[in-house]
Amino acid sequence: SYVLTQPPSVSVAPGQTARITCGGNNIGSKSVHWYQQKPGQAPVLVVYDDRDRPSGIPERFSGSNSGNTATLTISRVEAGDEADYYCQVWDTSNDHVVFGGGTKLTVL
Amino acid sequence: EVQLLDSGGGLVQPGGSLRLSCAASGFTFSSYAMNWVRQAPSKGLEWVSALSAGGGSTYYADYVKGRFTISRDNSKNTLYLQMNSLRAEDTAVYYCAKAGRDSLAAGGTTSGWFDPWGQGTLVTVSS
Numbered sequence A: 001s002y003v004l005t006q007p008p009s010v011s012v013a014p015g016q017t018a019r020i021t022c023g024g025n026n027i028g029s030k031s032v033h034w035y036q037q038k039p040g041q042a043p044v045l046v047v048y049d050d051r052d053r054p055s056g057i058p059e060r061f062s063g064s065n066s067g068n069t070a071t072l073t074i075s076r077v078e079a080g081d082e083a084d085y086y087c088q089v090w091d092t093s094n095d096h097v098v099f100g101g102g103t104k105l106t107v108l
Numbered sequence B: 001e002v003q004l005l006d007s008g009g010g011l012v013q014p015g016g017s018l019r020l021s022c023a024a025s026g027f028t029f030s031s032y033a034m035n036w037v038r039q040a041p042s043k044g045l046e047w048v049s050a051l052s053a054g055g056g057s058t059y060y061a062d063y064v065k066g067r068f069t070i071s072r073d074n075s076k077n078t079l080y081l082q083m084n085s086l087r088a089e090d091t092a093v094y095y096c097a098k099a100g101r102d103s104l105a106a107g108g109t110t111s112g113w114f115d116p117w118g119q120g121t122l123v124t125v126s127s
Helices: none
Strands: A009-012 A018-023 A033-037 A044-047 A061-066 A069-074 A083-091 A096-099 A103-107 B003-007 B010-012 B018-025 B034-039 B045-051 B058-060 B068-073 B078-083 B092-099 B114-117 B121-125
Touching: A009 A018, A018 A083, A018 A103, A044 A061, A044 B114, A069 A083, A096 B034, A096 B045, B003 B092, B003 B114, B018 B034, B018 B092, B018 B121, B034 B068, B034 B078, B034 B114, B045 B068, B045 B078, B058 B068, B078 B092
Parallel strands: A009 A103, B010 B121
Antiparallel strands: A018 A069, A033 A044, A033 A083, A061 A069, A083 A096, A083 A103, B003 B018, B018 B078, B034 B045, B034 B092, B045 B058, B068 B078, B092 B114, B092 B121
């Protein structure tokens, strides 16, 4: 089955840029989606289809995907961005959904 | 406004059964695939099951296959998850989630992203 690998944690100072990676075999050939989850809350979609943003999500959130790595980039990080972030793909080999293990973003 | 309301969670003994419900509103329920995703305490997200818009195609993660059954009643705008033979490792918050694009755009598949998610319902399996 398909595996997605994320770093457990990323730390960044306010105003700086955070980059959260999601690794997978030839992930560049798949569509990657990203979710933000704050403590005690349901996940919220922040990027879909590699780089598109749902309405209401700030332009500071962007995505890219190539080769074996997809990346969620958060520019001008704010304290309110502190959360867990998950990447997700659809495994075409078995029509199953796969999530990465999640990355905890800490704003210093 | 699109809303999903999860319910039906609770405390159940190992080997027991529980049925979760997800009441949908604010969109054409019958046009979208639906999913269940769970999250064990302090753990990551784990996909459980998917159901096509018309209800004709179902998909399950290996760790629940044969024990859980996903279904929907499009006349009641409600998604269900029947959970049998529950184990301690099934303890988690269960979220229903709507497919991000309608069935036509998804080519009849359950592929794509999830938006939005329900608020979740806690299932605790313990004696």
